[in-house]
Amino acid sequence: MSEKTTQKNQPAVADALNALLADSFALYLKTKNYHWHVQGPHFRELHLLFDEQATQIFATTDPIAERVRKNGAPALRSIGDIGRRQSIRDDDAAGSDAEAMIRTLAADNRTLLGQLKEVKAAAEADGDIATSGLVDGWADETQQRIWFLEATLGY
Numbered sequence: 518m519s520e521k522t523t524q525k526n527q528p529a530v531a532d533a534l535n536a537l538l539a540d541s542f543a544l545y546l547k548t549k550n551y552h553w554h555v556q557g558p559h560f561r562e563l564h565l566l567f568d569e570q571a572t573q574i575f576a577t578t579d580p581i582a583e584r585v586r587k588n589g590a591p592a593l594r595s596i597g598d599i600g601r602r603q604s605i606r607d608d609d610a611a612g613s614d615a616e617a618m619i620r621t622l623a624a625d626n627r628t629l630l631g632q633l634k635e636v637k638a639a640a641e642a643d644g645d646i647a648t649s650g651l652v653d654g655w656a657d658e659t660q661q662r663i664w665f666l667e668a669t670l671g672y
């Protein structure tokens with residue numbers, strides 16, 4: 518069937534995008550969680566930083582999902598779908614200290630950067646230049662988040 522030919526490499530790109538989408542939602546909510554619950558002498562600075570980062574992450578979710586659809590595959594449909602696909606772990610603990618939050622988010626953004634590289638590799642292999650181009654900007658934003666988080670820790 519012709520659809521088999523056209524979809525030859527699309528599942529790899531779509532799967533990588535859906536994994537990225539699940540982790541983007543997981544990291545969005547985790548960053549909001551810390552925005553809401555951070556405490557301590559740097560409250561205001563971190564409360565605002567986490568909100569900026571959450572907003573930036575959330576803004577990528579619709580374009581990621583629409584790249585999945587443009588590749589002819591189904592995107593995520595629910596919170597359950599996110600839960601089954603996410604590799605970034607939730608943090609349901611109460612009372613995490615601010616430094617632990619920053620370290621956790623830096624590590625999680627590094628995980629996200631790794632997934633962006635997987636999307637890039639799949640897109641390049643498939644000749645999907647639109648996905649490949651979009652990933653570049655998302656990677657730059659992710660590296661900026663990592664920079665700000667690690668600079669806050671004094672790395």
Ligand SMILES: [Fe+2]
Pocket residue numbers: 552568
């Ligand atoms: Fe807020």
